[in-house]
Amino acid sequence: MNNKNLREEVLRISGVNPKKCMRCGKCSATCPAYDEMEYHPHQFVYMVESGDISSLLDSESLYRCLSCFACIDRCPRNVEPAKLVEAIRLSKIRKQGANHMTANDVPALLDEDMPQQAIVSAFRKYSK
Amino acid sequence: MQVITREQLIEKAVSLLAANTVSCVLGWSRGEFDYDVSPAVFRSEEEVRRNFVWNDFCGANMSKYLISKASGVDGKILVFLKPCDTYSFNQLLTEHKFDREKVYVVAVPCDGMADFRLIKKVCGEGIISIDSEDAILKVKTLYSDSPISVPLTDVLAERCKNCKSKKHVAYDELLGEDGNVLESGRFDEVKKLEAMTAEERFEFWQNELSRCIRCNACRDVCPACTCEKCVFNNPSSGVENKAAANSFEEKLFHIIRAFHVAGRCTDCGECSRVCPQNIPLHLLNRKFIKDINEFYGEYQAGEEIGLRAPLTDYTTEDIEPCEIFHRRDTDA
């Protein structure tokens, strides 16, 4: 799948229009996991817009997002960066084909520091 | 069989007359046969008891009669309205057609009205009486010894099969229980036509509209047609035409009529009910209603008093006329 198709896929899954972004950076300003990330929320939006999905797919940043949705709540333009993150996670899973985790694999990977929300979201994702 | 009985309505009318709440009653009056019910004004208890009817043939929408009847009365006029009639009632008030203060509305629940033409199809000619009990019609004809039983659901009028709402949107007093707005399949026929090719549609309408005899019944019964003088009757309008002289003018009349009521039509279906030629005129109005819903958002004329009709409104982002076909072509 080339970049353009990847981009389309991410846009379709997320339902987000990154063109609405006016580059204010409030998403990154509000992000509690900012320092953990290689690519920050505003960069996510910009990279999806410019089609640089493969860097995002390969980045650990993808799993640093806590899905707290602060960025969605605060964005003045309704761009919804967290939905892009989620969409790229899904694309990554789709690329992995049948190799992805099952719900049974999740408990083994849990550690104490993991936020509740991430655990719930992991179960939700892998139990489908 | 309707849930509310004729007797209940008569008692209601009589008591309101007796209490001087109203000075006359607008309702359905007995005709020669059970099925030819017509609208009438009753002025006394005696008249009401003798001629008032409420059966499966009270399809007539009483709202429009208020325009002429509400202004002349001393005190108030009582009117019985079925759910679909109340939408027309509100729409007429939106257009300032009569004084709300002059009218006392009693809302009557309705299980749908029978289409006499369908009964005739089932039972043949020579119908002398029709009684109904528990949603079964007992039809006596000249040619059969025993009454023929027909379930009401088999002979419901098209508009009642596709009833859009059992909810009354206006009343002073409600008899029985109020229903809800329904999900109806009323646009199915329109969709079927839209799916045809242009040639097929042209054939269809040519066939239907060429039967028009320009009796103007559709116009005269329509609660949205309330002009002092119709453009088609007005010599100075430039389009006066009292009888269609050719196939174009049949269309002209019906397109313009549908356009004039677009956004104001409540889809009461009276036009098709009264058409002596059985032309499905409601399909024109429903096309406009469907288009309005699709292009400008769901809109039900008469839902509330004072709504701004879609054709007297706009948004800066409205769909372009060229887009509508594009959208349809890509949807198909």
Next chain:
Amino acid sequence: MQMKEHKPLIVAFCCNWCSYAGADLAGNNRLNYPAEVKVIRVPCSCRVNPMFVLRAFQRGADGVIICGCHPGDCHYVSGNYYTRRRMAMLFSMLDYLGIEKERTRIEWVSAAEGAKFAATMNDFVETVAKLGENKRLEDLRCK
């Protein structure tokens, strides 16, 4: 089939402030378009009654086009917004009745768009010419 050289008759309703001026500009710039196009001047596209459109078809027009200011630029603030709704309704209805949808068109032409006016007319005449004579909506008495 009598496809050879049917000259379609086109009625164009143009609003005084934008499209009629656009048509004038096409003239000033000597931009050719077919003589089959006849312009009727109206103050605003919202003056165009659906009855006028039907009347044109009735009397033998093969295509009707309505031109107005671009949405948002109406000289009368909101006239063309109403036109847009009315004509969307009318065109959709004509299509529903089986009249070829290509015979009706609405186009926003500003006073500066002489070239667009000419191009639109060229294109419209060509489209309508392909459809041939308007048989479905024509008053035979008047021919």
Next chain:
Amino acid sequence: MQRIGVFVCWCGSNIAGTVDVKAVAEALKNEPGVVFSTNYQYMCSQAGQDMIKAAIAGHKLGGIVVCSCSPRMHEATFRKTASQAGINPYMVEIANIREQCSWVHKDMATGTEKAIILGKAAVAKVNLNTPLTPGESPVTKRALVIGGGIAGIQTALDIADAGFPVDIVETKPTIGGKMAQLDKTFPTLDCAACILTPKMVEVAQHENIRIFSYSEVSEIKGFVGNFDVTIKRKARYVKEDICTGCGACVEKCPMKKIPNEFNLGMDNRSAVYIPFAQAVPKVATIDPNACNMLKNGRCGICAKVCTAGAIDYTQKDEYIEEKYGAIVAATGFNPISMDKFDEFAYSQSKDVITSLEFERLTNAAGPTAGKLLRPSDGKHPHTIVFVQCVGSRCSACTEKGKEYCSKICCMYTAKHAMLTRDKYPDTEVYVFYIDVRTPGKNFDEFYRRAVEEYGVNYIKGMVGKVTPEGSKLKVQASDLIANKQLHIDADLVVLAAAIEPDKSARPLATMLTASMDTNDFFTEAHPKLRPVESPTAGVFLSGTCQGPKDIPETVSQAGAAASKVIGLLAKDKLTGNPCIAKSDEWMCNGCSSCGKVCAYGAITYEEKEFRLPDRTTKIRRVASVNPAVCQGCGACTVTCPSGAMDLNGFTTTQIMAEVDAICK
């Protein structure tokens, strides 16, 4: 049937080159009504016009068709010619055979054929023309300005200086508006009071201006040149003409704990108050919600201390009616509510303030006498964070923010940052911005000075979260250029709140039948060419009620609105365009659809009594068109199902006649 003359112009070879003008004149001779037809080289020349005049006289013509260039060129010329020859100017029709025929077609046969058809259409139309006379209406030579801020003040002064009486209606006890609350003004840094208060005094002393302060417009009827306005003068319980503004009552009033609106609630005032020292009119007002005397009948101290005897507890709201020829809306703006912006902790911390509150904090007449002190503890703040675009450019949630750019925030924030660094060089100042927008004379230079000379830290990015922690405000923000998330311990956070039109604008627009956009800004008659007029004739727009503006822009728009008002009031009579809608009352059924599509509010409805042929009478609701207001677009004519509404000069039958002639 009219007696019609046809005049075909050659326009040198412009027309005659592609159109056989003689053939056109000849062909049109046979059209119904045509009694005379000719052609000439230049119809618009004096000789051509004389020829038309001679023909009108000689052939007793009732109407003429000129086949020539576009009516946009010479319709006015030929109408004048017709008028000089004694026929109604509206009995002239032009067939455009140059721009829309000879110039766009190459072939003589085609051109001639089309020219004949265009001529026929014009003849068909003239046959149905009727003489039209423009309506006239008188003009009341007095203007009403609604709103007494800088916009209203400037408009009123300009109109009054031109010699016309003006009334200003202001809801607050004093005129002055938002500008009176400001400290300094960008980019020159003049003190706002120093330039505004002389204007306020000028207003008060102007013989042509009356100020109705503490008043509201409660009803507007009528139309351009003839508005009837009812003004509600709220009871201020002080006789305005007697009060000297000495302030004795204010000083002695025991109710001292009322939040002071003028200082945005950052300090208190008394129940009887004068908003600020330079208030105009400088009279006291009693706040009925706070005054013990008015609430419980106990106290009465102010009446005792008032030596002038101006206090009157029995005063009632008073309604006055006045006639006006023109109305100017100058209702101004307010900063939006910050209540919904939880992330900035505005409602949690006193030290998170809006920019307007900052203005009061730095104003010498403000609650801190101009010293920049934190509202919470009165200490000097050392780190100040300014956040721009709070609620501006926000399309996500209409309840929270506004989609538009508020326009003034970039500049006043630069001003605040600069002044802070100027007065208190020990403070660290951060400005978080999305874009810095500085189009305007000396604006960008001003902003650059703030950065380069005053060392303000401009950071491209946004503040995401403010958390009060102890005496500090933890500010979490992004620096997009460094690609870092910043954490700043601030002492004061200043929010550049978006501005929105004053709440009084919407009901006013309804009264004026003036249109508004979705943001409740007044709509202009034309966004480019008529920016200070409302589509409703006789209603003009001044200042921020039309859109976000800074002071110089407001003042220039105020002047422009005034010049439009002066232009209107200078006329004794208004002559209308006769090509307007007319309603046939006998056919109108009062459905009121036409009124809904009229952008000008020209259509009104009345109950009218009709005598019927059977000698009975009937009362019906019918539409009537105000000729002074109607602009003649024709939107109503198509909305009217019965065809009762028609448009003079472009009647339904005329247009259909043209269609018929073309399609024949």
